[in-house]
Structures are given as structure tokens and as C-alpha cells.
Amino acid sequence: MKYCSLDQDVGALYFYFADLAEGQVVAAMEYPAHLLLDAQGAIFGCRIDLDDDVILSQLELVLDGPYNWLDGEYGHLYVRVADEEPAEVVALHDVAVLDLDADDVVLGIEVLLPEQWRTSERLSRLAPLMVSFDDEPVAGEGPVVFTSTSPTEEEGVEGSEVLAGTTIPLDQWRSGFVALVGKPNVGKSTLLNALLGEKVAIVSPRPQTTRVPVRGILSRPGEQIIFIDTPGIHEPNHRLGKLMVELAERTLPNADVICFMVDISQPPSRLDRTIAREVQRARGHKLLVLNKVDQKPRQPGANYLPAYRELGEWEMEIAISARRRLGLTALLSEIGRRLPSGPPLYPLDQITDQTEQQLAAEFVREKALFYLQQEVPHAIAVEVEEWIEKETATYIRMTINVEKESQKGILIGAGGSMLKKIGSAARASIERMLGRPVYLDLWVKVRHNWRDDPSALGWLGYRAKNFL
Numbered sequence: 117m118k119y120c121s122l123d124q125d126v127g128a129l130y131f132y133f134a135d136l137a138e139g140q141v142v143a144a145m146e147y148p149a150h151l152l153l154d155a156q157g158a159i160f161g162c163r164i165d166l167d168d169d170v171i172l173s174q175l176e177l178v179l180d181g182p183y184n185w186l187d188g189e190y191g192h193l194y195v196r197v198a199d200e201e202p203a204e205v206v207a208l209h210d211v212a213v214l215d216l217d218a219d220d221v222v223l224g225i226e227v228l229l230p231e232q233w234r235t236s237e238r239l240s241r242l243a244p245l246m247v248s249f250d251d252e253p254v255a256g257e258g259p260v261v262f263t264s265t266s267p268t269e270e271e272g273v274e275g276s277e278v279l280a281g282t283t284i285p286l287d288q289w290r291s292g293f294v295a296l297v298g299k300p301n302v303g304k305s306t307l308l309n310a311l312l313g314e315k316v317a318i319v320s321p322r323p324q325t326t327r328v329p330v331r332g333i334l335s336r337p338g339e340q341i342i343f344i345d346t347p348g349i350h351e352p353n354h355r356l357g358k359l360m361v362e363l364a365e366r367t368l369p370n371a372d373v374i375c376f377m378v379d380i381s382q383p384p385s386r387l388d389r390t391i392a393r394e395v396q397r398a399r400g401h402k403l404l405v406l407n408k409v410d411q412k413p414r415q416p417g418a419n420y421l422p423a424y425r426e427l428g429e430w431e432m433e434i435a436i437s438a439r440r441r442l443g444l445t446a447l448l449s450e451i452g453r454r455l456p457s458g459p460p461l462y463p464l465d466q467i468t469d470q471t472e473q474q475l476a477a478e479f480v481r482e483k484a485l486f487y488l489q490q491e492v493p494h495a496i497a498v499e500v501e502e503w504i505e506k507e508t509a510t511y512i513r514m515t516i517n518v519e520k521e522s523q524k525g526i527l528i529g530a531g532g533s534m535l536k537k538i539g540s541a542a543r544a545s546i547e548r549m550l551g552r553p554v555y556l557d558l559w560v561k562v563r564h565n566w567r568d569d570p571s572a573l574g575w576l577g578y579r580a581k582n583f584l
């Protein structure tokens with residue numbers, strides 16, 4: 117690698133393999149990422165888990181570095197400042213983004229560092245290569261000395277510290293429900309996590325990741341916003357899909373504010389139009405939320421804003437990047453001022469309606485969505501069978517249900533390799549959530565066509581009455 121930089125505001129660590137010129141990055145690819153730590157816990161590189169879509173010529177610049185290495189057997193790309201074995205490999209929640217130029221060559225990699233990894237001790241091994249974020253790295257220029265300051269949060273997005281000891285009389289509070297609706301993959305769950313500063317909803321590059329509405333609660337002085345991240349509205353082709361769409365649509369009548377989310381880097385589709393019509397019929401305040409402003413339009417130079425604007429009557433339109441946490445303060449203040457008067461509906465320190473067990477099962481599904489291809493991850497339902505707090509670790513046994521024998525084989529992989537990969541990534545996420553070691557025991561079972569079987573859907577928890 118040539119340089120790296122850290123955007124303190126969002127925690128984005130960027131590895132440069134070339135000097136970037138304006139407009140040079142034209143595409144991006146996303147992959148799961150891990151941090152490589154030395155014995156002192158300092159980050160000395162990262163591992164990106166590639167898939168077969170990446171070809172060697174794309175990695176030409178990356179593999180130019182003396183210590184970078186592609187492990188062809190597993191598709192692991194190592195980007196490092198030294199040739200050493202990591203003392204620890206830590207999975208990151210967010211995917212890494214590989215920026216490509218017009219010839220499809222990778223120019224740089226961005227990973228999002230959780231706050232605890234942004235200290236000068238953790239970054240000490242990378243310090244000699246750090247350039248300050250605002251400086252464009254220029255060929256021939258030496259690296260700028262890196263001084264670590266504590267990351268600045270977007271004002272108001274993190275609310276927990278200002279909640280303690282609130283003395284605001286209850287009749288001066290505002291509270292209400294805010295529905296995040298839109299077609300699959302527009303970034304609803306990413307937005308919810310970004311607004312809460314915590315991961316309460318799983319995210320993946322595949323459509324139809326969210327299956328049931330997830331509530332995320334943001335409490336700030338005098339204000340409680342209950343976000344409902346809804347399944348992406350689509351044309352369903354099985355009972356589970358129908359339930360997902362029904363649950364999403366049923367959040368609309370009760371929402372005080374509706375954020376109709378779209379992907380501004382693409383033109384509106386038929387689904388966007390259908391959802392916009394449904395949103396228009398609801399009583400709540402309607403905001404048009406244009407996500408992914410960080411991404412180049414599909415057609416270079418195109419502006420899809422007017423086409424989205426025409427889909428309905430919007431009280432307000434706001435451009436954001438959920439991934440890069442841009443525009444979120446403005447969005448929150450627009451939502452806040454539209455909330456009805458009322459006392460908080462949830463305890464002020466509660467951030468979601470999901471239990472730790474539900475979230476743990478979701479983390480397993482999230483990793484399966486990353487690692488598995490095509491239909492297999494969508495055919496998965498994860499059940500927690502056992503959860504025992506032991507002295508040194510939490511023991512968790514889960515069953516992963518699939519629909520066919522062939523899917524079971526793919527999920528387990530040669531010699532159990534795929535299940536191991538999913539398990540170790542999920543275990544890292546669960547450990548982060550629980551703050552203690554976890555022993556994760558995964559089993560795979562075939563439940564034929566469970567997505568179309570009403571009784572299987574019922575005992576797997578996919579029932580409308582559970583969420584209304």
C-alpha cells in the first residue's frame with residue numbers, strides 16, 4: 117500500500133494503492149473484511165474476503181506492495197505493512213469497499229473502523245503511512261505526520277450520554293413512530309444502524325435481507341424516535357415474501373413520519389413507483405430520503421432527483437449517505453420537528469425491541485448472506501436452540517434450516533469449511549454484542565420448502581401477529 121488515511125468523523129480507514137485523481141474512481145465492490153492485529157493489539161493490515169468475481173488483473177496495484185498477498189485457496193486478500201502472522205484476526209461489522217477505476221483496477225480500499233479501533237495505540241503500526249484525510253496524496257510527497265484525535269460524532273446522533281438525569285417534564289416530550297420504507301437494498305437497515313450508532317439490523321449487499329420489522333429507538337432530551345426498519349417491498353414469490361411485504365405495508369398507517377427511501381444513484385423503478393403510491397395514501401408526514409449520494413449515478417452525469425420528486429408529494433427531500441453517515445443530522449432534525457407530543461414509549465436506555473438471542477441468530481444469517489451464493493442464503497432460517505451462560509463463555513447452539521439437501525451441502529462446504537467461515541464471522545459479531553467470549557455451535561437441518569409452509573413459518577417465528 118502507498119498511504120492510508122483515517123476520516124475521523126466516520127471512522128473510515130482508507131488504504132491507497134495509487135495517487136487518486138478527481139473522478140478516477142468509477143465503481144465499487146464490497147466484501148467482508150477483517151483487521152489483522154499484532155501481539156500488542158495494533159492494526160497492521162486487513163484481510164478482505166474476495167469472491168470469484170475478482171480477477172487478478174484488478175488487483176494489480178494492490179499486489180504491488182511488498183507485504184500484500186492473495187491467498188488463492190480461500191480468496192483472502194491480505195493488505196499489510198509487514199510480513200508477519202497476525203496474533204488476532206477480527207471480523208468487521210461493515211463490508212470493505214474496493215474502489216475501482218475505469219479499467220476495473222482496484223485503487224483503494226475503505227474499511228469502517230468501529231470507535232474502539234480508532235485510537236493512536238491501535239493505529240500506531242499504520243502511522244508512518246498516514247496522510248491527513250483532507251490532503252490528496254500526491255506522488256512524491258512524504259507522508260504527513262499522523263496525530264490521532266478522538267473521533268467526533270455527528271452532533272446529536274449519539275444520544276445516550278445526554279439522557280442521564282433528564283429533567284424535562286413529560287408533557288414537553290415528543291415521541292412517535294418513523295417508518296423506513298422502500299424497495300429492497302436501498303439502505304434502510306444501514307440508515308437505522310447509522311442513526312442509532314449501534315448495529316440492530318443486519319445489512320447485506322443482497323436484496324430482501326430484512327424479513328420482519330425491526331424497531332430501533334433513539335432517545336434524546338425531550339424526544340424519542342421509534343424507527344421501524346421494514347422489509348423491502350417487492351413482488352413476493354413465496355409465503356415468507358408475502359408476509360414480509362404485508363408487514364412492511366402494515367407499518368404505514370400507524371407511522372407519524374414516513375421516510376420513503378430510494379437509491380439516488382439509480383433511476384426510479386416500477387417498484388419505487390408502486391411504493392410511492394402506497395406511501396401517498398398514508399396519513400403520516402412524508403419525507404423523500406435520497407440515499408447513496410456517495411455513489412456515482414448509473415449513467416455518468418445523470419440526475420435522477422426530478423424523477424423521484426415526481427413520484428409523489430413530499431414535505432421535504434433530503435439527500436444522505438447512510439454508509440458514510442452524511443446528512444443524518446439534518447434528517448433527524450426534520451423528523452424530530454414532525455413528531456407528535458407525547459411521553460417516551462420505551463425506557464430511555466432501550467435501543468431495540470429485539471432480544472440478544474434474536475440478534476445473534478440474525479448475525480448468523482447475515483454472514484450466510486455474505487458468504488453464500490444466489491438462492492441459498494434466502495432459504496435460510498436460524499433458530500437458537502440453547503443459550504447457556506457459562507463461567508468463561510456463553511454457549512450458544514443454533515440450527516440453520518435450509519430447504520433442500522443440496523443447500524445443506526453448500527452451506528456446510530467441503531470438510532465443513534463454509535459453515536466454519538460463517539460461524540467464526542458470526543461468533544465475532546456476537547462476542548462484540550455480548551462483550552464476552554462465545555462458543556457457537558452450528559447445526560444444519562433440511563425443512564423442505566419452509567418458506568411456503570404455514571406451520572413451519574409459524575414455529576420459526578414468522579407470524580404476522582408477532583410483529584403487530
Ligand SMILES: Nc1nc2c(ncn2[C@@H]2O[C@H](COP(=O)(O)OP(=O)(O)OP(=O)(O)O)[C@@H](O)[C@H]2O)c(=O)[nH]1
Binds near residue numbers: 301305408410411440
Ligand atoms: N454506496 C452506498 N451503499 C450503501 C449506502 N447505504 C447502504 N448501502 C449498501 O446497500 C446495500 C443494502 O443495504 P441495506 O441496508 O441492507 O438495505 P435495505 O434497504 O435494508 O435492504 P432490504 O433488507 O433488502 O430491504 C448494502 O451493501 C449497503 O452497504 C450508502 O449510503 N452508500
